[in-house]
Amino acid sequence: MEALLGRCVASWYPGATGVINAIRLSGGASQETWSFDIEHPGGNVGAILRRAPQGYGAAPARAAGLNAEAILMQRAYDAGVPSPRVLHVLQPDEGLGTGFIMERVEGETIPRKILRDQEFAQVRPKLARQLGSVLAGIHGLELSTLPELRRMTAAKEIAELERDYRSFDWPRPVFELALRWLRDRDPGPSAEITLVHGDFRHGNLIIGLDGLRAVLDWELAHFGDPMEDLGWVCVNSWRFGHIDKPVGGFGSREELFAGYEAAGRSVDPDRVMFWEVMGTLRWGVMCCGMMQRFRIGPEHSVERAMIGRRSSETEIDLLRLLSPRKNVRL
Amino acid sequence: MQDEPTPEELIKAVADFLRNDIAPQISGHHAFKLRVSINALELVVRQIKLQQGSEAAEAARLSKILGVEASLRELNRVLAERIAKGEVDLQTPDVAEHLWQTTMDKLAVDQPNYASYRRELGDKK
Numbered sequence: 488m489e490a491l492l493g494r495c496v497a498s499w500y501p502g503a504t505g506v507i508n509a510i511r512l513s514g515g516a517s518q519e520t521w522s523f524d525i526e527h528p529g530g531n532v533g534a535i536l537r538r539a540p541q542g543y544g545a546a547p548a549r550a551a552g553l554n555a556e557a558i559l560m561q562r563a564y565d566a567g568v569p570s571p572r573v574l575h576v577l578q579p580d581e582g583l584g585t586g587f588i589m590e591r592v593e594g595e596t597i598p599r600k601i602l603r604d605q606e607f608a609q610v611r612p613k614l615a616r617q618l619g620s621v622l623a624g625i626h627g628l629e630l631s632t633l634p635e636l637r638r639m640t641a642a643k644e645i646a647e648l649e650r651d652y653r654s655f656d657w658p659r660p661v662f663e664l665a666l667r668w669l670r671d672r673d674p675g676p677s678a679e680i681t682l683v684h685g686d687f688r689h690g691n692l693i694i695g696l697d698g699l700r701a702v703l704d705w706e707l708a709h710f711g712d713p714m715e716d717l718g719w720v721c722v723n724s725w726r727f728g729h730i731d732k733p734v735g736g737f738g739s740r741e742e743l744f745a746g747y748e749a750a751g752r753s754v755d756p757d758r759v760m761f762w763e764v765m766g767t768l769r770w771g772v773m774c775c776g777m778m779q780r781f782r783i784g785p786e787h788s789v790e791r792a793m794i795g796r797r798s799s800e801t802e803i804d805l806l807r808l809l810s811p812r813k814n815v816r817l
Numbered sequence: 818m819q820d821e822p823t824p825e826e827l828i829k830a831v832a833d834f835l836r837n838d839i840a841p842q843i844s845g846h847h848a849f850k851l852r853v854s855i856n857a858l859e860l861v862v863r864q865i866k867l868q869q870g871s872e873a874a875e876a877a878r879l880s881k882i883l884g885v886e887a888s889l890r891e892l893n894r895v896l897a898e899r900i901a902k903g904e905v906d907l908q909t910p911d912v913a914e915h916l917w918q919t920t921m922d923k924l925a926v927d928q929p930n931y932a933s934y935r936r937e938l939g940d941k942k
Contacts, residue, residue, distance in 0.1 A: 797928065
C-alpha cells in the first residue's frame with residue numbers, strides 16, 4: 488500500500504520522497520479510509536485516502552459517489568467551510584481504485600470525549616452556534632458550481648424509509664405511527680432548494696480546542712430542504728446521553744438557529760422539528776438495516792448485531808416526540 | 818428436564834469471566850469488540866429474565882385492543898397494518914399506553930441505560 492501510495496503521491500506532490508505510516512482506519516468492503524504521512528524534506532504532511540478499491544465501483548443508491556464527494560469538499564473548502572483540503576483525485580492508471588486524497592485534519596470525532604473531556608469544556612458552549620454558522624455556509628454554496636446530486640423531498644424520503652422498513656418484514660407499530668405522522672404533516676417541497684450535507688452529526692465533525700475544524704463524509708449529500716440538516720443534527724441519538732442539549736449533546740436549538748441566522752439565512756423551526764422526527768425514524772430504520780446486514784452478510788459482526796438492538800432507542804424517542812407523557816420532562 | 822445451572826447463570830458466568838479476567842488484557846479494536854460482546858451477553862440475560870412476562874402482557878393488551886387472538890408477531894402485524902391504514906392511531910383507546918409500555922419493556926432489555934428511558938422511568942438525571 489505504501490509503495491502504491493508513494494508512486495501516486497510522487498506524481499503530483501513536488502519534492503515528496505515517499506509515504507509512511509499507512510494504516511487503514513475504517514470502512515466496509517466497498518469503501519476504505521486510510522491515514523498516511525507524505526515524506527517531504529520540508530516536513531511530513533498528514534493525509535487521508537478515501538477510496539473504493541478496484542472492483543467495487545458501484546456505490547449504494549443513496550451515495551453521491553467519491554468523485555462528487557471530492558468536488559463538494561473542495562467547493563466547501565474554497566467557500567470557507569471548515570473542510571479538509573482535497574490534494575488529489577485518484578486516476579485509473581494509479582492502481583488505487585477510485586477516490587481521493589485529502590489533508591489530514593487533527594482533532595477529535597469521538598462523541599464521548601468531546602462531551603465529557605475537560606479539554607473541550609471551553610469549546611462545548613460555542614459549538615451549537617458555530618455549527619449553525621457552518622451549516623449556513625454549506626447551504627449557501629452556489630448550486631451551479633456543484634456536481635449534479637440526487638434531488639430529495641420529504642415525500643421521497645418518507646417513501647424510501649417506508650420501502651426499507653417494509654423490506655425487513657418485521658412489524659413495528661411505532662415506526663408505522665411515525666410514517667403516518669410524517670405523511671400527515673409533510674410540509675411540501677421547500678421553497679428554496681440547497682445543497683444538504685445529509686449526515687451532519689457527531690462522528691463526521693472534527694472538533695479541536697478551537698471549535699469545529701472539519702466537516703467530513705459528504706457521501707449522503709444531496710439537493711433538498713436545508714432544514715433537513717438542522718433537524719438531523721438535533722436527533723436524540725446524537726446527544727449521547729446529554730438529552731437536554733438537543734444539538735449534539737452540547738447546545739440548544741436556539742444557539743444553532745442563532746448561528747444560522749447570523750450568517751444571513753433563515754430558520755423554519757416547524758420544518759426543523761419535522762426533519763428531526765424524520766431523522767429519528769431514519770436512524771431507527773438504519774439500525775434495522777444493520778441487523779439485516781449482520782444476518783445476511785459474511786462478516787457476522789457482533790457490533791452490527793448489537794446496533795440492530797438499538798432501533799428500540801429510536802422508538803422511545805419517537806414516542807417522546809409524538810406522544811409525550813404528562814409529567815415527564817422532554 | 819434440563820439440569821442446572823440455568824442458561825442465564827451460565828451466560829452471566831461467561832460475561833463475568835470476560836469482563837473481569839480477559840478484558841484487562843486486551844487493547845485496541847479487539848477491546849472494543851469484547852466490550853460489545855459482553856454487552857450482548859448481558860442483553861441475552863436480561864431477555865431471558867424479562868421476555869416471558871412482558872410478552873404475555875403485550876399479547877393480552879393487543880388482543881383486547883384489536884379484538885383478535887393470534888401469535889404475538891401476528892398481533893403486532895395487525896396493529897401495524899391498522900396504523901398504516903389510519904384505522905388506529907394515538908387517539909384509539911389504550912393504544913398510546915400500549916405502545917409506551919411495549920417500548921419501555923423493549924428498552925429494559927435492549928438498553929436500560931439509555932438516557933430517554935431513564936428519564937421516562939423517573940430517574941433524575
